[in-house]
Amino acid sequence: MEVIQALAQTLERELGWFQHVVDIRLKNYFSNSNTEIEALETPPNITNDASKYAKECIKHNLDPLERLVLILALIPHLKPNALDVFLIKNQNLSIDFVEFGGIRTPSKPGFLPTLETACFIVGGSQLIKRFLFLDQISLTNVLFKNGILKVNENEEFGLKMSLQVSAEYLSLFTTGEKALPEHSTSFPAKVITTQLDATALIVDDSVHNSLAEISQWVIHAPKILHEWGLKKNLKPGYSALFYGPPGTGKTLAATLLGKATERPVYRVDLSMIVSKYIGETEKNIRKLFDEAAHKNWILYFDEADALFGKRTQTKDANDKYANQEVAYLLQRIEDFSGLVILATNFYNIDDTFARRFQTMIYFAKPGKEQRKLLWKQLFESNLDLESDIDIDKLSENHELTGGEMINILRHCALExxxxxxxxxxxxxxxxxxxxxxxxQNKTL
Known part of the structure; x- marks a missing residue:
């Protein structure tokens, strides 16, 4: 409740500032005055504000212009009637004031702002102010670059574009928690989590050490790249390949990395990425990485054989396009600022692939002692075992993976x-x- 109260108080002050600026802009506009709006440069002081909204403004170092654009994008969700002043008609021409921008539709009464609306509020009819606005509020601006405001792929970026807050940040600014995107055709990935801790991952020490290195990179990368100035030498992202038989802990390792670094892990649904139609796979990859950009997410491509298997000797046009799609994926992985993990059951990676990964980790089938630990962890800690069950004997005689043992546990628990x-x-x-x-067509 305190989080929401803090948000409401901060946004009330921000709304009051915005309405004051708009009142002055309209007064100046209709009196043909080009007087500077001093209030535009003096938004509410948020230096000691503990609300999530203020923290994000400070984190991204938003200036008064960017804060005005942001609150304008939020107003349809916070106080839509605050924009009713832009619904007035030009009495001389009996039409809307086109300089106000905005979108008006019969199905949705009210005024939905566009970038043109923000440009008018900032500069009125002054051409120099318009040019300065366009120079600052571009696709590379922090509001769009970090996904605070979203860009509709069906709209061309420009002043006519609708001004919309992303669902993630709308939730953060109204509830205090970011809303993670749902699995859909436009975002073919789903959050995966685990209730287990690192002790549940029974693997070789070398695997644990490699995973710890990944975790430490994710945690310390901002200091290394920015504070120490190494971003000109090192790319911000990190890519890892997990390979080995099914059931050996690859997915569990990915979720544990998410826990250790406090980042959501998204398992990518490759069945919705890879398409038989030329160009569609590339389009789907672009959508995924554009959505995930600058979000501090971990992308986990499970069973990535579907992508690796597409790389072939070029014999016809289809092979050519398949290789182009794989090359495009590799490029997007390299450019991604977060952690990308590709998992495969088989090591069929050529040198071109291998050079793109910072880490390649082999998840082997567990040996006898590891199987013993798994049997004890899964069975002895949760259930009662018949007195004549010999864990040592089970570990010695049956070469099973952790995933297979979990299936056995499920069967035994049901019985x-x-x-x-x-x-x-x-x-x-x-x-x-x-x-x-x-x-596996094996007999006991």
Whole structure:
């Protein structure tokens, strides 16, 4: 509640400042005055403001012009009637004032601002102010570059473009929490999380060390690149390849990296990325990376064989386009400012791929001692075991991955639940092992 109260108080002050500036602009405009609007340069002081809105303004070092554009984009959600002043008609011509910009539709009563609206508020009819506005508020401006304001791909960037706050920041400025995008055709990725901690990942020490290095890079990259001035030598992003048999901990490792670095991990749905139609795969990759840009997300391409397998010797036009799409993905990965992880069950990567990764980590099938730890972790800590179950023997005799053991655990837990008790019988485990082996055409 305190978070929302702080937001409301800060935004009330920001709205009051905005309305004061607009009142002066309209008064000057209709009196043909070019008097400078001093209030434009003196927005509310937010230096000691603890609200999420103020913190973001300070974090991105927004100047008065950028704050005005931001609050203008928020007004349709906060106080839409504050823009009703722009609905007046030009009585001489019986039309809207085109210089006010904005979008008016019969289906949505009211005034929806465009960049033209912000340009008018800032500069009125002064050409020099218009040019200065256009120079500052471009696609490279912090508001668009960091995804605070969104760019509709169906609109050309310019003064006629609607002014919209991204869903992520609209949620942050109204609830105090960022809304993460939902899995959809336009964003084919979904947040994955885990309730486990690092002790649940039973892998070689070398794997743990490599994962720790990735985590430390993500945490310390801002200092290395910006405070130490190494951004001219090093790219901001980090790419890693996880490879090894299924069920060996690749996805768990990705989610644990998210936990350690306090970043959301998005598993990319490659079935919605890779297309048989020429040019569509590239288009889908562009959409994904454009949405994820500057968001501090971890992108996890699971079962990336679908992409690796497309790289072939060029025999016809389709091979040529497939190789172009893979090359485009590699380029977007290199340019991405965050962490990208590609996971594959098979190591079929050529040198061109390998050179693009900062780290390549092999997740091997667990050895005997690791299997013993997994059996104990999964079974002994949660359930009661029949007295004649020998964990050492199970570890010695059955080469299973952690993923396969989890499937066996599920089967055993279900059998125990059907009996109305928490005790696991040896026969349940053996049946579970047989089920896993049968998937690989193996027998026990």
């Amino acid at each position: 125990a639940a059907k009996r109305g008790q928490k005790t696991i019988f040896e026969k349940d485990i053996i049946t579970g092992i047989r089920r896993e082996f049968s998937k």
